[in-house]
Amino acid sequence: MRFEIAVLSGPAILMFLAFVIFPVALAAFYGFYRWHGYGAPTDWVGLNNYKLILTDPAFQQVLWHTGLILVLSLVIQGPLAVGLALLLNQKIRGRSVIRILIFVPYVISEVIVGTAWSLMLQTNGAVNDLLGHVGLGFLKADWLSDPKLALWTLMGIISWKYIGFAVILMLAGLQSIPDELSEAAQIDGASYWQIQRRITLPLLGPTIRIWAFLSIIGSLQLFDLVYIIWGPYVAGTAGTSTMAIYMVAQGRNAGNYGYGSAIAVVMFLISLVVALIYQRFVLRRDLQGAVTEGAS
Amino acid sequence: MSRNTRRAAAAAIALGIALAVSGCAGDGDAASGGGSSDGKVTLTFWENAQPGPGAEHWKAAVAEYQKLHPNVTINIQAIQNEDLDGKLQTALNSGSAPDIFLQRGGGKMQAMVQAGQIQELHLTDTDKANAGAAALAGYSIDGKIYGMPVDTQPEGIYYSKDLFKQAGIATPPTTMAELQDAVAKLKAINVEPIAVGAKDAWPAAHWYYNFALRECSQDAMNKAAQTLKFTDPCWTKAGEDLASFIKVEPFQKGFLTTSAQQGAGSSAGMIANHKAGMELMGNWDPGVIGSLTADQKPLPDLGWFPFPAVPGGQGDPAAIMGGLDGFSLSKKAPKEALGFLQFLVTSEEQKAYSKAFFTIPVNKEAQSVVTDDYNVSALQAFNKAPYSMMFLDTLYGQNVGNAMNTSVVNLFAGKGSAADIAKDTNAAAAKG
Numbered sequence: 129m130r131f132e133i134a135v136l137s138g139p140a141i142l143m144f145l146a147f148v149i150f151p152v153a154l155a156a157f158y159g160f161y162r163w164h165g166y167g168a169p170t171d172w173v174g175l176n177n178y179k180l181i182l183t184d185p186a187f188q189q190v191l192w193h194t195g196l197i198l199v200l201s202l203v204i205q206g207p208l209a210v211g212l213a214l215l216l217n218q219k220i221r222g223r224s225v226i227r228i229l230i231f232v233p234y235v236i237s238e239v240i241v242g243t244a245w246s247l248m249l250q251t252n253g254a255v256n257d258l259l260g261h262v263g264l265g266f267l268k269a270d271w272l273s274d275p276k277l278a279l280w281t282l283m284g285i286i287s288w289k290y291i292g293f294a295v296i297l298m299l300a301g302l303q304s305i306p307d308e309l310s311e312a313a314q315i316d317g318a319s320y321w322q323i324q325r326r327i328t329l330p331l332l333g334p335t336i337r338i339w340a341f342l343s344i345i346g347s348l349q350l351f352d353l354v355y356i357i358w359g360p361y362v363a364g365t366a367g368t369s370t371m372a373i374y375m376v377a378q379g380r381n382a383g384n385y386g387y388g389s390a391i392a393v394v395m396f397l398i399s400l401v402v403a404l405i406y407q408r409f410v411l412r413r414d415l416q417g418a419v420t421e422g423a424s
Numbered sequence: 425m426s427r428n429t430r431r432a433a434a435a436a437i438a439l440g441i442a443l444a445v446s447g448c449a450g451d452g453d454a455a456s457g458g459g460s461s462d463g464k465v466t467l468t469f470w471e472n473a474q475p476g477p478g479a480e481h482w483k484a485a486v487a488e489y490q491k492l493h494p495n496v497t498i499n500i501q502a503i504q505n506e507d508l509d510g511k512l513q514t515a516l517n518s519g520s521a522p523d524i525f526l527q528r529g530g531g532k533m534q535a536m537v538q539a540g541q542i543q544e545l546h547l548t549d550t551d552k553a554n555a556g557a558a559a560l561a562g563y564s565i566d567g568k569i570y571g572m573p574v575d576t577q578p579e580g581i582y583y584s585k586d587l588f589k590q591a592g593i594a595t596p597p598t599t600m601a602e603l604q605d606a607v608a609k610l611k612a613i614n615v616e617p618i619a620v621g622a623k624d625a626w627p628a629a630h631w632y633y634n635f636a637l638r639e640c641s642q643d644a645m646n647k648a649a650q651t652l653k654f655t656d657p658c659w660t661k662a663g664e665d666l667a668s669f670i671k672v673e674p675f676q677k678g679f680l681t682t683s684a685q686q687g688a689g690s691s692a693g694m695i696a697n698h699k700a701g702m703e704l705m706g707n708w709d710p711g712v713i714g715s716l717t718a719d720q721k722p723l724p725d726l727g728w729f730p731f732p733a734v735p736g737g738q739g740d741p742a743a744i745m746g747g748l749d750g751f752s753l754s755k756k757a758p759k760e761a762l763g764f765l766q767f768l769v770t771s772e773e774q775k776a777y778s779k780a781f782f783t784i785p786v787n788k789e790a791q792s793v794v795t796d797d798y799n800v801s802a803l804q805a806f807n808k809a810p811y812s813m814m815f816l817d818t819l820y821g822q823n824v825g826n827a828m829n830t831s832v833v834n835l836f837a838g839k840g841s842a843a844d845i846a847k848d849t850n851a852a853a854a855k856g
Contacts, residue, residue: 162855164823165513166532167539180855250689251678273680273837361625361830362680365837377830378855380510383532383822387855 152396158389165385177390186364187391190374193279193367198347200283202340205294208287210336213298214324227299231292238289242356245285246272249357272357278366285353290346294339301335302328334414341406348399351376371395465760466497468522470512472505473781476715481780489767496760498524505685506624516541521754523761527571529562529748530814531821536752537565543753544568545762554769559786562748562814572765573750574774575783577706578730578806579630579815580744582713582798585725587615587701596729600669603732607674610701616676619691619700620836621684626817627691628679628836629829630704630745631669632845633816636662637745638734642811645739649819652853654846658738663842665734667835676700680837685712692716696723704731706747706815707802710782722782728798730805744809747818749783820849827852 159177163169181187216227233241248254249271256268271281309331310323318326351372354363360377363369369377375395379388407415469486473479479502486498501522503511508526515521516536527533527542536542547569552560555573563571583596588606591613597603607617622628636645640658648654676682676694683690692709694700696716703709714722733741751768753761767773774790777783784794784803794803806812817825831848834840840848 164535164821166516166535166541168517177855246681247689250681270678273678275837275839358681359623359625359683361833362623362837364830365680365834365839377826382826382852382855383535384852384855 155389155392155396158386159393161386163386164383169386171386173386177387178394180387181390181394187371187374189364190369190371194348194350194370196279197283197286197350197370198344201286201290201343201347204283204287205291205343206336206340209291209294209298209339210329210332212291212295213302214328216295217299217302227295230295233289234292234296236289238352239356241285241289242353246357249281273362273366275365275367278358278368282354282357282368285357286350289353290343294343297335297339298332301332305331337410337414341403341411344402344406345399348395348402371398463495464497465495465758466499467524467757467761467764468499468501469764470501470503470508470522470525472508472526473502474504474715475502476711476720477780478711481777484776485768485773488773489764492767493760493763496764498764516754521756523757524751524753524764527563527750527752528818529571529750530818531825532818533563533570533752534565534821537570541755542570543755543757543762544570545572545753545765547572547766551766551769554771554774554787556786556788558812559748559750563750571748571750571752572769573748573786574768574777575707575749575781575785576806576812577708577747577749577783578744578802578809578812579634579704579706579746580728580730580802580805581702581704582695582709583702583727583729584695584698584723585727587613587698588727591615591701596727597732598729599733600665600735604669604672604674606701607672615698616694616700618674618676618702618704619682619694620675620679620703621682621691622675622679622833622836623681624684625826625829625833626815627684627705629817629832630706630815632662632666632828632832632835633813634704634731634745635665635669635734636739636816637731637743637813638662638737638739638741639665641738642740642743642813645813645816645819652820652824652850654849659846659849660842661737663832663835663845666832667842670836670838675836680833688716690716695726707783707799708749708781710796710798714782722796726796726798728801740810742805742809744806744812745815746806746812747815823855824849824852 158169160172160174161169162171162173162176212230216223216230250256251268251270255271259265259267269277271277305328309327313323313327349372350370354368354370354373355376358366358368360373360381363373364377371391372395375388375391378384378391382388469482471482473482482500482502486500490496490498509532512521512525516539521541533542547555547560551572559573559576560569563569563573581596587610588596591606591609593606593609597606610617620627620631636659639662640648640656644656644658648656648659676691676699679691682694685692687693688697691700691703692705692712693716695703695709696713697718710722710726713726714720717723730742730744751765753765768777769787771787771789774785774787775793778785778790778793782796782799784799784806785791791803794800813819817829819825820828828845828849831840831845835842835845
């Protein structure tokens with residue numbers, strides 16, 4: 129029996145070791161060197177790269193940006209997704225069409241979304257042009273480079289892209305709530321809002337908590353959209369740079385591979401800690417009963 | 425499962441892994457090329473020409489060389505410029521480096537030399553005469569030559585003669601005051617005065633490099649290359665010059681999200697479509713602009729003038745910022761690869777190269793084919809220059825150069841001060 133397990137899971141484990149564990153270990157290894165990427169690393173600097181990260185104002189800045197994106201994603205998308213899901217769970221006309229329209233942006237690749245929005249949001253792009261044509265010329269702005277606007281532009285694009293995924297999750301969650309509960313409440317004289325607040329939302333809780341978890345992890349690792357629209361240099365000045373952008377800017381662009389690797393390790397640790405804390409304190413109730421074997 | 429089948433299965437898995445590993449190794453050997461017993465040699469050659477006359481030129485050059493040396497086969501691989509560095513680095517480190525590849529010298533070349541990844545080139549006197557001492561100096565470390573130059577890239581401002589005429593600018597600006605005057609006149613005819621692709625950082629940084637070239641003495645710049653300390657006040661002065669120039673808003677709207685060379689919306693595209701009057705660039709620019717015009721032909725009214733003089737600077741007002749394009753050989757490249765490099769700097773070959781890339785060849789004899797007006801101006805300025813300084817991000821190496829570029833972008837965005845450039849650059853030298 130044990131042998132079959134080894135044979136059947138062996139290839140997967142090998143792949144996992146080769147493409148996940150090995151690179152992580154390698155990054156940890158490079159993080160101890162000052163290394164510019166040519167030849168093998170030889171200049172051992174111990175924990176120096178990590179000390180530099182702690183005092184690097186640019187890293188503190190991207191950490192702040194990443195945190196802001198994380199919180200804003202939750203605050204903007206969460207209520208919006210729940211609201212839309214409640215709406216689309218009703219029997220309204222054109223419901224399936226609206227569901228598809230909301231979900232479409234999620235299906236489009238990030239590269240295409242980034243390229244399209246970056247073209248439309250240029251100062252002489254389609255968005256400003258449209259504003260001018262419909263008599264809202266005073267709203268024209270430098271959506272991408274103005275540091276006061278850029279982060280909100282990014283949040284707009286992120287919300288537009290990922291809200292569909294959240295709505296689909298919430299809809300699935302709503303499907304699993306038995307109709308009998310709200311019917312019984314209705315008979316007892318509860319209003320629509322009372323039913324949503326006292327029955328639907330609490331029962332939707334596990335779904336919301338799982339969505340929030342995915343959103344947090346996604347925010348911590350955000351890279352492609354920012355890289356495509358702002359690039360590694362302008363993202364910093366526009367206020368949209370993230371940890372992953374800074375890692376690539378230091379590693380691939382600046383050639384500080386040791387330092388970049390150390391940033392990757394820090395990013396990994398932050399994600400790991402956040403994930404563990406979230407599972408321990410937020411998802412604990414939801415996960416109870418999920419593990420059926422071996423739990424005492 | 426019985427013990428025997430278990431053992432057999434284990435052996436099979438082990439064999440599979442061994443095969444996979446040795447298979448990879450086999451591929452590596454095949455890719456690195458090299459000679460074989462019958463004298464036939466296959467070389468790999470990495471360059472960055474986009475489809476067009478440049479790419480056609482390399483095909484023709486390789487065909488010509490193969491005709492002269494029937495035992496040699498050269499496989500060309502064209503790699504997009506911005507992707508080249510990363511790909512090359514991976515190839516060099518994994519032992520599957522191309523035999524011949526594009527080399528721009530400076531700190532990156534030094535890193536390759538230190539890692540023992542490229543060959544010293546033993547050139548004959550003829551080769552040295554063909555390539556010219558000045559260009560070879562850019563590829564020399566401690567008196568040893570590690571790259572074969574093919575063109576020089578004096579940097580200056582490309583401009584549209586038609587737009588200048590429309591705006592009533594009689595002669596190209598020679599001082600900063602005249603440049604600002606030209607900016608105002610171009611604005612008056614509703615054209616963006618100067619295009620810059622700040623999204624890519626380096627095109628914006630080149631403005632800083634040129635101010636530094638005018639503010640800093642040659643000595644101060646070379647000293648910085650050795651110590652990587654930017655303590656001379658001229659570095660901050662150059663930043664202040666740039667900051668006050670940015671204040672007159674000479675650059676196009678939204679320059680921070682404009683890329684340099686990709687598409688009609690890029691800075692080169694704006695010149696190609698007469699949306700902007702000027703662009704500061706090295707002399708690959710006419711080729712890029714040509715590929716972005718509506719009919720993909722060179723821009724007929726393109727002109728060139730050197731970076732204007734800055735009053736009170738320590739640098740020589742006629743000095744030129746510039747780079748080189750050339751080729752290096754990886755450590756394992758067979759001797760035939762050197763033959764191809766020697767072939768590239770022969771006069772006939774250089775003439776063809778110059779025509780295909782609209783650039784200035786290193787071979788003095790071949791420079792007679794330079795007839796495009798902008799190249800004639802650039803060549804004259806280059807020959808008059810008391811010294812030429814390599815692009816600073818190349819000169820000072822990747823990590824310092826990159827930090828400098830990033831801080832210049834900050835200054836462009838109005839977020840950093842002139843003093844930050846020197847400060848950030850000093851800090852970058854500490855990171856590994």
